[in-house]
Amino acid sequence: MPKLRIRIEFDGHRSLGPGKIQLLEAVAEYGSISAAARSMEMSYRHAWEMLDDVNQCFREPVIETETGGRAGGGARVTRIGHDLIERYRAMQGKAASAVEEDLRALGRASSKP
Amino acid sequence: MPKLRIRIEFDGHRSLGPGKIQLLEAVAEYGSISAAARSMEMSYRHAWEMLDDVNQCFREPVIETETGGRAGGGARVTRIGHDLIERYRAMQGKAASAVEEDLRALGRASSKP
Numbered sequence: 266m267p268k269l270r271i272r273i274e275f276d277g278h279r280s281l282g283p284g285k286i287q288l289l290e291a292v293a294e295y296g297s298i299s300a301a302a303r304s305m306e307m308s309y310r311h312a313w314e315m316l317d318d319v320n321q322c323f324r325e326p327v328i329e330t331e332t333g334g335r336a337g338g339g340a341r342v343t344r345i346g347h348d349l350i351e352r353y354r355a356m357q358g359k360a361a362s363a364v365e366e367d368l369r370a371l372g373r374a375s376s377k378p
Numbered sequence: 379m380p381k382l383r384i385r386i387e388f389d390g391h392r393s394l395g396p397g398k399i400q401l402l403e404a405v406a407e408y409g410s411i412s413a414a415a416r417s418m419e420m421s422y423r424h425a426w427e428m429l430d431d432v433n434q435c436f437r438e439p440v441i442e443t444e445t446g447g448r449a450g451g452g453a454r455v456t457r458i459g460h461d462l463i464e465r466y467r468a469m470q471g472k473a474a475s476a477v478e479e480d481l482r483a484l485g486r487a488s489s490k491p
């Protein structure tokens with residue numbers, strides 16, 4: 266059966282889809298933007314820009330960077346960021362359930378059922 | 379309030395989102411791939427590749443090209459293609475309804491409510 270992916274469009278320019286959410290989850294897992302970027306095979310710069318874009322979407326930050334300390338800095342997903350990840354995953358599930366019959370029908374019509 | 383956009387992933391490679399559906403609608407409106415491409419400010423080649431990709435998703439064609447005739451050929455969205463457009467739009471509505479409360483909450487938290 267085909268899968269449903271969702272994207273949230275905040276205005277004509279900013280949007281939030283599976284890529285940014287996956288990156289946020291990787292930052293939460295590794296505690297570092299560079300390690301998260303490596304895990305997704307993207308450049309640090311690209312990852313930083315994606316995360317900055319997510320931060321710009323909201324009034325409060327979804328990610329905070331820490332400078333200095335023994336580990337030489339790191340990144341932390343805020344409570345707001347964790348809430349966002351959880352909400353996105355829940356939305357993904359609700360949306361997919363709402364169109365399950367359609368996905369099944371598209372699967373039957375597809376060239377690779 | 380932010381908007382929800384949906385994408386249908388058929389396998390690791392092929393997917394169907396708002397861009398291809400909009401292009402199919404433009405072909406249905408103009409009866410021509412080149413006119414549809416112009417209306418969306420994309421190259422004929424890009425439009426053709428996108429439509430070919432949609433055709434490859436399904437066992438039956440969603441679009442058919444006509445060669446010759448006084449108009450020098452054209453393109454027609456098949457019944458299957460029209461069904462696909464209609465189903466996608468319906469899915470978009472069902473999915474957005476299922477997450478309406480979440481979209482509202484994201485709107486309240488966004489930097490540009």
